Amino acid sequence: MSMPKLSRRAFAGLFTAGLLASVSAGAVMAQEYTKENPLKVALVVHGNLGDKSFFDSAAAGLNRAEAELPVDVTVIEAGLDRGRWQPALADATDQGFDVVIGGTWEMTGFMAELAPEYPDTKFIIFDDAPDFSTGNFGNILAINYRVSTAGYLAGYAAAKISKTGKLGEILGVEGATIVEFALGFEQGAKAANPDVEVTRAVAGSFTDPAKGKELALAQFAQGVDIVFPIAGGTGIGALQAARDEGKLAVGVDSDQAEIFAPTDPAQADVIFTSVEKKVGDSLFTALQQTLDGTAPYGTNLILGLADGAVGISKNSFYEKLVPAEVRAEVDAEEAKIIAGEITVESAMN
Structure with missing residues (x-):
């Protein structure tokens, strides 16, 4: 799979400084968002919250974003019926959210189909990435973890x-x-x-x-x-x-x-x-960078121990x-x- 990547060095300080390295080629221009005019974000969970693990970590990061940033978050639980996952992602995109977030390889294909059709919507996929060489995915940010x-x-x-x-x-x-x-x-x-x-x-x-x-x-x-x-x-x-x-x-x-x-x-x-695997932290920072215009959309971030993106308790x-x-x-x-x-x-x- 051929995917543009950011090196660990380019991402140094993500969780200590709370900022992504600025990547001019993939950065999305910042807009003015406030609590009165928030960035509208949807997290589409292909399953349900309550796993006390992966999905709950993602939701916790978005809850933090809603509390600390000019962000309005909607969590959509698509349930365990696989037939509902693509429609849930498509419905979220149709509803006009500024950023639509999904996770894992089971949602990547659906996101890759939607992203070129909605160039004004930003997409974040965590724990997987599309093959950036096969399509126009400049509005997708992929985040992976070298756990x-x-x-x-x-x-x-x-x-x-x-x-x-x-x-x-x-x-x-x-x-x-x-x-x-x-x-x-x-x-x-x-x-x-x-x-x-x-x-x-x-x-x-x-x-x-x-x-x-x-x-x-x-x-x-x-x-x-x-x-x-x-x-x-x-x-x-x-x-x-x-x-x-x-x-x-x-x-x-x-x-x-x-x-x-x-x-x-x-x-x-x-x-x-x-x-x-600090999914919530990485999503918080990705939204923070989306707000200030430095989020490297169009790339696949692979983060590891040195980045503070993974670790042991x-x-x-x-x-x-x-x-x-x-x-x-x-x-x-x-x-x-x-x-x-x-x-x-x-x-x-």
Whole structure:
């Protein structure tokens, strides 16, 4: 796939300075927006909110944008019927929103069909990108995340604290953006313990908690004592299995321990860290840059550990469950990745 990309250097400081690097070729001219005349934004969720992970992170970023920026946000939950996804995106575009946002490969094709027909509408696709060489997609901004770099750190810590030397992964599907997590996790685990065993299972769904629980229980029966579900709502079932069986888990996309802590502290207690894909932060910044005219539409951003766009949760659960000497080793590995001394395998071009 041929896609224009911005280098990490061009995107340096995204989350520390809160600004995208100005890219004149892809930048969209700024307009005057105020609270009385806000930028009108639609987030089309091809599913439902409440996954405590990926979609909720996106919505949280847009809620923050609505609170802090001259932005008016409408969230459209298209549900689980795939037949409703393209009409939902098309309806949002027809309704005259200034920016229409969708996520993952399952929505990219629909967006690529609509964008040339609506040149005055801006589109943001996160966690995937169209092939920019095949069409007039100058009004699409794609945002992707090199989560293998953060997955490496979680895998390293998991292998260090595992008592059995057996780790499990549960993937929703085997798409590149999901395998990206697993590749880093496996590489980090092997770096920490060359003899570690990592078992991978594929659920075939992101919305089947029962399947996630079944797969996790099967892995636990084989000696796995830490499971890493990369499976959206399906992964919730795997986390529940870890809670019920007294095992440990790695959360995904958001800081899932902190999310569960207020309502299910027993669940939070077994999530020793999460591999965070900071979707909400990236969408907030993309809208901020859309407002000031520097958002690099027409390009594919690939953001990683050095950009602050991904990372692992280093919260009180991490401090409680991961010994200080292991945390120090993880920090050292993180510094080496950022410095380019460790190259982490990736499923992304």
